[in-house]
Amino acid sequence: MAFALLNHQVIHWTSVGPTDAPAIVLVNSLGTDFRIWDDVAARLRDRWHIVLHDKRGHGLSDAPAGPYSIDDHTDDLLALAGHLKLDRFALVGLSIGGLIAQNLALRAPERVAALVLADTAARIGTTEGWNARIDAVRSGGLAPIADAVMERWFTPSFRAARPVELAGWRNLLLRTPPEGYGGSCAALRDADLTGRVGALSVPTLVVAGDQDLSTPPDLVRATADRIRGARFETIASCGHIPPVEQPAALAALIARHLEENGHV
Numbered sequence: 373m374a375f376a377l378l379n380h381q382v383i384h385w386t387s388v389g390p391t392d393a394p395a396i397v398l399v400n401s402l403g404t405d406f407r408i409w410d411d412v413a414a415r416l417r418d419r420w421h422i423v424l425h426d427k428r429g430h431g432l433s434d435a436p437a438g439p440y441s442i443d444d445h446t447d448d449l450l451a452l453a454g455h456l457k458l459d460r461f462a463l464v465g466l467s468i469g470g471l472i473a474q475n476l477a478l479r480a481p482e483r484v485a486a487l488v489l490a491d492t493a494a495r496i497g498t499t500e501g502w503n504a505r506i507d508a509v510r511s512g513g514l515a516p517i518a519d520a521v522m523e524r525w526f527t528p529s530f531r532a533a534r535p536v537e538l539a540g541w542r543n544l545l546l547r548t549p550p551e552g553y554g555g556s557c558a559a560l561r562d563a564d565l566t567g568r569v570g571a572l573s574v575p576t577l578v579v580a581g582d583q584d585l586s587t588p589p590d591l592v593r594a595t596a597d598r599i600r601g602a603r604f605e606t607i608a609s610c611g612h613i614p615p616v617e618q619p620a621a622l623a624a625l626i627a628r629h630l631e632e633n634g635h636v
């Protein structure tokens with residue numbers, strides 16, 4: 373693991389796999405850090421250079437006072453790519469990470485060889501919903517929302533069969549700084565790329581967990597329908613966090629998309 377000072381923030385990052393292989397940048401979701409990608413990275417690291425980071429407000433990165441914007445998160449990611457001298461890379465974004473990925477691919481399409489958007493949309497949630505979540509976290513921290521979040525992240529069968537892992541991922545959520553979590557909720561509240569995703573020019577795969585309650589498959593598919601040439605796939609027996617619940621299926625979809633688009 374490593375740290376870099378980017379846009380005046382300490383950003384925690386790591387990479388695995390051969391540094392001379394084509395790069396994949398994985399961008400994580402709200403209330404998580406880059407450990408959610410461990411089981412996906414393990415499946416891809418023989419063939420690709422995998423770059424991971426904790427977005428601001430999360431993990432071991434700085435959590436400056438919010439609100440943040442999708443452009444702030446995108447600026448941090450572009451700065452990390454510059455720091456690592458990554459001219460061109462595949463970009464895989466989960467949920468808010470998918471919004472960051474869409475935004476980066478719109479701002480710097482020449483940098484993005486291929487795009488995978490997982491459990492995300494051009495617009496996620498409502499202003500009222502995000503403001504309520506920001507208020508809840510500001511007054512009570514993460515604990516009061518944690519059980520409801522776990523029900524959206526993971527299917528009932530995962531929660532029943534893997535209670536110890538569930539407790540661990542709940543701990544990850546609980547340890548997210550409230551300022552960082554709320555700051556990124558504001559970024560979600562203020563981001564609406566609906567009118568812009570039609571301009572995406574990068575080969576795009578859009579993926580949804582079939583039981584995702586945060587970004588349900590119909591919402592995810594609606595964004596895929598706006599992106600020229602995008603392919604839409606669902607992952608069976610999966611909630612909002614496929615890299616944890618169905619890493620093999622997600623890794624296989626990513627690998628196939630990159631192979632089909634020559635990023636090998």
Ligand SMILES: O=C(O)CCC(=O)CC(=O)O
Nearest residue numbers: 401402467468521524586
């Ligand atoms: O996961 C994200 O990045 C945002 C979507 C969300 O609200 C997740 C959740 O249900 O808590």
